[in-house]
Amino acid sequence: MKTYAVGGAVRDALLGLPVQDRDFVVVGATPEQMIAAGYRPVGKDFPVFLHPLTHEEYALARTERKTAPGYKGFVFHTEDNVTLEQDLVRRDLTINAIAQAEDGSLIDPFGGQADIAAQIFRHVSPAFAEDPVRILRVARFAARFPAFTVAPDTNDLMQQMVAAGEVDALVPERVWQEVARGLMEEQPSRMFEVLRACGALRRIMPELDALWGVPQPAKYHPEIDTGVHVMLVVDYAARRHYALPVRFAALLHDLGKGATPPDAWPSHHGHEGLGIALVEQLCQRLKAPSDCRDLALMTAREHGNVARAEQLRPATIVTLLERCDAFRKPQRFIDMLHACACDHFGRAGFENAAFPQLSYLQAALDAAQTVDGGQIAEAYVERRQAIPIAIRAARVEEVRKLVDSLAAAPDL
Secondary structure, three states, X not given: OEEEEEOHHHHHHHOOOOOOOOEEEEEOOOHHHHHHOOOEEOOOOOOEEXXXXXXXXXXXXXXXXXXXXXXXXXXXXXXXXXXXXXXXOOOOEHHHOOEEEOOOOEEOOOOHHHHHHHOEEOEOOHHHHHOOHHHHHHHHHHHHOOOOEEOHHHHHXXXXXXXXXXXXXXXXXXXXXXXXXXXXXXXXXXXXXXHHHHOHHHHHOHHHHOOOOOEOOOOOOOOOEHHHHHHHHHHHHHHOOOOXXXXXXXXXXXXXXXXXXXXXXXXXXXXXXXXXXXXXXXXXXXXXXXHXXXXXXXXXXXXXXXXXXXXOOHHHHHHHHHXXXXXXXXXXXXXXXXXXXXXXXXXXXXXXXXXXXHHHHHHHHHHHHOOOHHHXXXXXXXXXXXXXXXXXXXXXXXXXXXHHHHHHOOOO
């Protein structure tokens, strides 16, 4: 019975990165021996055990055989005669197929260290093609390690998997899990570049894939291509370390431009409204969490209004706040403003351009929130139907005072 550290812990240590979670593979043991040694079984699909003291995961060395489409169609073999190399050859990438023995020596039968040095994602064996989740994992790794590139033969293999319909067999929950994790990495755009290169993005997020090749007015978007713009936007959100809902909203804010008739290009009047149904269907297909879905819908619908905030009348600003439910959920409204700021800064040459709309609408919300609805309700106790009208009028007046004071303030 021998134990080896494997996977991401070994890879990250070789890259000089902090090691978070460690996984181990055990060679030459049976489930009965592991239990007798005090390990607690937790694996559902194949034997995985938690160490009695550290609670780290120890999996028995295994082989597997593809039996059905998708990522769950496998039969696993975990007898005590399975070798370390047999276990490693079934892993996804060479950089993840390096093992470290208890004495610190490395076992690297597939050249993972060389690929780390060359910054290449390369599949270990043809078995890669049996699990479509691996396409998503490679894309996510690209977002985490943006300097790495996918080996041409690995991209070819992923293209073949897409053509064979393997990606279509993925369950929505797993797709969302990998996409969400990739959005939280250092450079999310790399994930979508990898998915586009193999054709997978067109299958899992066709509404997003449709944006590449759609032009925008060069005056406002020097990068011109809408797909390029959206990648700049989501990478800006990552640099600002925004939470997942903001990054997801930034990613989907311009889906409506993919629905603009080509004879109207490069203009996209009304694309905000066109985007609402597209965001809804994408979120429904991926089963996106409600906080991500709601913020993405709000951002798609309102980002044009936010951009025009300083031209809006006080009553229109209050209507915007009401439509966004900002009085009950002020933080979500602020998150939407941050997603809109990503849209502004995610343009070539606009990285340092001013975006006063964010603080302007924040101040408008603050001003409107100073209205005491309870006090107004007491004054209209005999005419309760007039209470909402009176509260709204008071909020409009407070926003009007703010707008007038800002207009009168000298430019600094």
